[in-house]
Amino acid sequence: MDMISKLRRLPIPGRVLVKRGDAVTPDTELAIAEVPGYPVPINVSTLFEIEPHELTRVLVKSTGEQVSRGEVIARKKSFFGLSENIKSPINGTVDEVCELTGVVTIVSHPIPVNLTAFVAGHVVKSLEGEGAVIESPATLIEGVFGVGGEKSGTLKVLSASPEDMLTEADITVGLKGCIVVGGSSVTLEALNKAARIGVHGIICGGIDNKVLTAYLGFDIGIPITGQESMPLTLIITEGFGHIAMREKTFALLSTMNGCLTSISGKTHIRAQSVKPEIIVAYQGDEATAPLDTEIALGTVVRIMSHPHFGDIGSIVEITQNGLQSEIITTTLRVALKEGTEVTVPLANVERYA
């Protein structure tokens, strides 16, 4: 169990609603702000072919008045009792009427921005006009890739083992509002059903790229995520394809079954990387220390490249060798669980236990 500290900030200056010492839940509103509307200039004098100084004669709305999209803001009478109309293209407020240029500017309504706590805990610092720092006694697990924004709910481990795939049959109505945990992967049908039911998030070891693309409806090129408008947040902990969740991670999540959990699918895979987060309000004694990364004879490792992607074994030899690709590098001779031995580059393994 760690003490997680979260800095929560509005994207623009606003009003902070909490103070130091306040207890918060993930949905507690910490601060609010308004994103200013954008201006839309309408050249009425050009459209009506009148002089700018004649503008006020044709306007039916004045400065400060609110308008709806499609509402008439200017009208010019023409022949036979007919008239021409100019309508507002947006919902907003008439901000400026300029008789020098003949332009009417409408500004869209401000967009409210609400900042929630995201985690359960206490406010340890209030930042005037910006937000707050929340501390939460919780367990943090990082994924390797995610999509979707911040969500929270009860953690439900559905798979019996880290190798199991999450299927449509596993998703039931009772999981609405929950964060569910699978094993190796998830099917497209399961994702779609979970979204329909109102599941808040899915965590599993891996996912097929084609399933991800089909679910999102678009192909993510550069991995900067978290802004997707999705009903549920998806986090994978190991990689793409079918790959069992790490046993230690699965065991830890199983221990925390039923706990309040906050997740964020935000991922930035570039120099200052941001990884998706799973924050569970759990105060047990299970080790959450980072895995020791030292590699030596006997170390149990997982292979993260083809042709033995996801296989687990122990190191029986460390050498400097050429691979089949003829690249010369530090290589490991790994004895896999089923008894075969394979040669892989040191760069292509991760310590598993």
Place this chain on the structure above:
Amino acid sequence: MNNLLTQDHLKSFLIADCGTGTTTVILVERTGTDHRIVARGVAPTTTGDVTLGLIAAVRQIEESTGKHLLEDDRVITRRDYATAAADEFICTSSVGGGLQMMVAGLVGMMTAESAERAALGAGAVVLDVISIDDGRLPHQKIQRIRDLRPDMFLLSGGTDGGNISGVLQLAELIKAAKPHNILPVIFAGNRDARDQVAAILSNTAELHMVDNLRPVLEEEVLVPTGVKIHEQFMKHVVALAPGYDKLAQWTTRDILPTSAAVGDMIEIAAREERKPLLGVNIGNEMTDVFSVFEERFTRTVSGDLGLGSSIYNVLREATLPNVLRWLPFEISLDELANRLRNKMLRPSLLPVTARDLMIEHAMAREALRLALEEHKSSVVGLRGIRRPTEIAKIFDQTGSGDTLVNLMKLDLIIGSGAVFTSAPRPLQSMMILVDAFQPQGVTHIAIDHSYVAPHLGALANVDAYAAVQVYKQSGLTYLGTVVAPVGSGKVGEPCLTIEIKNSAGEKLSKSVSFGGLEQVPCDEGTVSISVKPTAPFDLGRGRGKAIRLDIPSGLCGVVVDARGRGLSETAIESPACRQLLTEWYSLLDLYPESKGE
């Protein structure tokens, strides 16, 4: 860059490049009048605190040389320690993925384009270019600024004495975006607009004024803008990245963006080689392309085309058929996509099998091809100026805005990046560049095998003479020369005859048919080649005209590429074309035999 400034009192330089994945350090020392690389250290870049990876790399040099380079877990120089081995410690960096900027100008193809060149030349990644005529509504531009949250903004527009209202509109957009942090904005436009721009932006941005980068349409003045960009880069980007506050105290010079330093090295190469050249640096996240044509140096950055965290995006932009045309085996989109996604998550994965290697090299070909396409559209004559219309010149018009990249006049291609330094066979590196860029006529191919391009570029800013010396000794590894006739004919028909004479006077003669691909090994040193194309084919002197040249043989000799030009338009998916590719690779013995997976 200094004009061959010699710093006689400086004898040793410790030079580091902190890349997005790897930190590479070299030690350059002067003995007499010669400057040489004496040692090198490499370590993974530690993004949590960049100095940790740097120290690991410097320690390797300490251990191999016994020289005093570290003290109390910091890099030292003679500036602070009399016993330190290095006079100067210079550093380049791709911190945070580089300096990310937005630029704006009045007209997309004039001042906005010049602004983009200024930003790219300073080593920035240009996130977006905004102009009055870019087709977007004001609120869309404002939202774009908010979404992209650039490190810095470059505003230009209006020749001096010209349009003011347009550039004020652009300033209003920046003000309306109301970025949360005070945004550094550099104004490099119409000097008559300065006061009004200041009035609009003074409360929103940290505003800096520099000389107009397009004072008249016929002239670009980019240096003052580049200097200011770098100054603000140091202050606002480098200073905030983890560990860089410490690093900035250790270095004896300002930290340079890696891309800018590589560009400086390419300029050295261009000055030394005196030829039209293309240089490319393909990295984890992005690909830089540099060119020197008609004495004009241009740099572009393809920020989303790399072989590590951006590799999946290369597949997405190139599309599957263009990748498959380089693979002599079948692979499904799903399998390829999952592999590339995992490489995206773990960029340090190495290719294990021959197929893995071919996939990586296929992605490199496509990343480079796409980056060159983007580059070509940037390397254009200045737009908006009038050209002479004499009759003679009408038939030789390179019209305003036409690309200056001429693949027939191109003389030298330089490749830099891990894909080249780690390629097991030199011919693999050569063919990646040939297939990606498809040079025409006679072109030399070289690589920065030691990965010293950013280091030499940084050194050039301190001691240009030293940089040139090291460049000549260790800068480039010549791979060979490609002879690629332009023209078409029936596959199998005679295309050209090549004769190679070595320094001992021994001759080797070969005839190559259209559709063929042949490697002709050469003895070390300089060789003379004589190439006679048949009537339909042109090597740069006209159809059927022979050429005679003395060339450095390089590691791979001469490659005659008679496959025709226009490979880019051929999407190969059929078993027949896969067989053809297998034959080409086999002819060149390009890859080890693929053992089944």
